[in-house]
Amino acid sequence: MAGSRGLVELSAIGVDLGTGIRATRALDDVSLDIVPGEFVALLGPSGCGKTTLLNVIAGFIKPGSGSVRIDRKLVTGPSARCPVVFQHHSLFPWMTAAGNVAFGPEMLGLPDPAAIAREYLGLVGLAGQGTKYPGQLSGGQRQRVGLARALSIRPDVLLLDEPFGALDAMTRELMQELLLTLWERDRHTTVFVTHDLEEAIFLADRVAVMAGQPGRIRAWIEVRLPRPRTPDQRHGAVFQNILAEVSGLVREESLRVFQEV
Amino acid sequence: MPSLPKRNVVLGLIGILGFFAVWQVATWRIHNAVLLPGPLAMFEALCGLCVEGRLWGDIGASLRRVVVGFLIASAVAVPLALALAASSLLRGLLLPIVTFLRPIPPIAWIPLAILWFGLGDPPSFYITAVAAFFPIFINSFSGAATVEADHLNAARCLGAERWALLMRIFLPSALPSIWTGLRIGLGQSWMAVVTAELITAQSGLGYLIQLSRLNLDTDVVIVGMCVIGFIGALMTATLSYVERWVMPWRHRHVD
Numbered sequence: 001m002a003g004s005r006g007l008v009e010l011s012a013i014g015v016d017l018g019t020g021i022r023a024t025r026a027l028d029d030v031s032l033d034i035v036p037g038e039f040v041a042l043l044g045p046s047g048c049g050k051t052t053l054l055n056v057i058a059g060f061i062k063p064g065s066g067s068v069r070i071d072r073k074l075v076t077g078p079s080a081r082c083p084v085v086f087q088h089h090s091l092f093p094w095m096t097a098a099g100n101v102a103f104g105p106e107m108l109g110l111p112d113p114a115a116i117a118r119e120y121l122g123l124v125g126l127a128g129q130g131t132k133y134p135g136q137l138s139g140g141q142r143q144r145v146g147l148a149r150a151l152s153i154r155p156d157v158l159l160l161d162e163p164f165g166a167l168d169a170m171t172r173e174l175m176q177e178l179l180l181t182l183w184e185r186d187r188h189t190t191v192f193v194t195h196d197l198e199e200a201i202f203l204a205d206r207v208a209v210m211a212g213q214p215g216r217i218r219a220w221i222e223v224r225l226p227r228p229r230t231p232d233q234r235h236g237a238v239f240q241n242i243l244a245e246v247s248g249l250v251r252e253e254s255l256r257v258f259q260e261v
Numbered sequence: 262m263p264s265l266p267k268r269n270v271v272l273g274l275i276g277i278l279g280f281f282a283v284w285q286v287a288t289w290r291i292h293n294a295v296l297l298p299g300p301l302a303m304f305e306a307l308c309g310l311c312v313e314g315r316l317w318g319d320i321g322a323s324l325r326r327v328v329v330g331f332l333i334a335s336a337v338a339v340p341l342a343l344a345l346a347a348s349s350l351l352r353g354l355l356l357p358i359v360t361f362l363r364p365i366p367p368i369a370w371i372p373l374a375i376l377w378f379g380l381g382d383p384p385s386f387y388i389t390a391v392a393a394f395f396p397i398f399i400n401s402f403s404g405a406a407t408v409e410a411d412h413l414n415a416a417r418c419l420g421a422e423r424w425a426l427l428m429r430i431f432l433p434s435a436l437p438s439i440w441t442g443l444r445i446g447l448g449q450s451w452m453a454v455v456t457a458e459l460i461t462a463q464s465g466l467g468y469l470i471q472l473s474r475l476n477l478d479t480d481v482v483i484v485g486m487c488v489i490g491f492i493g494a495l496m497t498a499t500l501s502y503v504e505r506w507v508m509p510w511r512h513r514h515v516d
């Protein structure tokens with residue numbers, strides 16, 4: 001499976017959002033290629049167009065110009081080949097945790113959705129929580145269910161939009177490690193949106209540093225840390241050097257936006 | 262928290278006792294059983310009606326009209342509201358009609374209802390259905406229209422298509438509002454049945470009130486009114502109570 005499916009190609013994407021006084025050039029001439037099995041992070045300050053870019057890949061937004069292809073096929077709308085993990089309000093509150101995870105397999109007509117749900121809840125460490133409703137789970141547990149729900153349909157491409165942004169620092173690090181464990185297992189192409197520099201570096205093979213107004217990719221940073229990644233790498237020299245480089249870029253960009261306003 | 266309901270029950274009982282006390286004092290002052298019979302006279306009349314058996318028939322007739330009209334209204338209003346929320350074509354086509362018909366009070370439909378359906382149950386079914394329709398429709402529609410974009414998107418990228426989106430996302434998203442609509446609609450329908458029976462029916466609580474007024478049996482009029490209020494409150498309470506089985510997720514939260 002790894003190395004065969006999940007090729008993402010964006011060419012010259014342009015997106016305008018809103019009308020009149022709210023009109024924004026949300027993305028301008030964004031091109032990127034992601035090879036099957038690669039883990040890419042989109043990093044940038046809030047409002048720079050990260051969510052818009054992810055929504056374009058997911059097929060939620062039709063770009064005004066340019067094209068999105070997944071495995072050479074033009075993306076014209078949402079598809080079960082690339083599910084999204086959202087930051088907020090993503091679980092269906094009227095379904096139990098198990099119901100949420102079984103939803104995708106049910107929609108795709110896979111055999112025994114309930115068993116698939118059990119399997120994936122087990123993988124994210126929530127084996128005993130299947131009968132609970134999202135309202136009964138903690139923030140970290142909810143995001144784990146969201147992850148299980150997206151993975152249960154065995155995606156070619158997994159899209160995540162600041163999925164751990166609302167979690168406390170300790171939970172966030174554990175979630176990052178869980179995400180990597182699951183990624184090592186299946187090697188689905190992954191696009192991870194974040195504004196957290198360390199998170200982007202710890203997770204990704206490549207980090208796209210984005211700039212806003214209009215949204216575009218400013219620089220690509222290769223993260224040459226060995227896999228599988230381990231928590232102690234966070235404190236190593238390689239990590240810190242990359243962090244310094246990325247900080248410089250992001251700071252420059254944030255300063256520019258800060259002074260314009 | 263657990264002491265709060267108990268406190269409310271006590272307060273409610275005090276309020277009701279106070280109400281009867283004021284009523285009793287007022288009847289002593291007015292001293293005219295036709296203008297205002299006292300609570301005791303009313304209880305006597307109530308017992309009389311129960312023993313006679315007449316009251317049960319009237320309650321049954323009114324309930325039947327409400328239940329039939331309410332079910333018809335729900336069966337039309339909920340699917341229509343969901344369809345309008347999901348389709349901009351239907352919305353553009355039908356929403357103006359609903360907006361135009363909504364301000365017409367159910368009573369204003371009575372002349373047409375009699376012309377179309379004659380006397381007896383059918384015109385009452387029509388009136389109770391009209392009364393229930395708009396609250397159910399408006400609430401269901403606003404509920405379905407405020408479905409979370411993230412829920413729709415999440416469902417679509419998990420493979421859900423049109424029908425599944427409607428049944429598995431729009432419907433449960435709207436269910437709390439639909440339920441509010443059903444509660445209000447049932448109440449409106451109950452109020453409308455009494456109005457309809459004042460004019461078109463030969464049975465029911467509204468008819469009982471009307472007949473007793475002509476006979477100057479004011480105590481029976483008041484019995485009828487109290488029974489209407491009691492049953493209406495009971496219906497609302499029942500729907501609130503049933504809610505926890507219909508929407509279990511709304512009653513399970515971490516503290």
Ligand SMILES: Nc1ncnc2c1ncn2[C@@H]1O[C@H](COP(=O)(O)OP(=O)(O)O)[C@@H](O)[C@H]1O
Nearest residue numbers: 017018022024026045046047048049050051052
């Ligand atoms: N529906 C919309 N209408 C108008 N402008 C929008 C809309 N959605 C987002 N924007 C604007 O587009 C830009 C990019 O937004 P977004 O992709 O959400 O950024 P990010 O996810 O990086 O915070 C922002 O300036 C935002 O204000």
Ligand SMILES: [Mg+2]
Nearest residue numbers: 050051052161
């Ligand atoms: Mg965003």
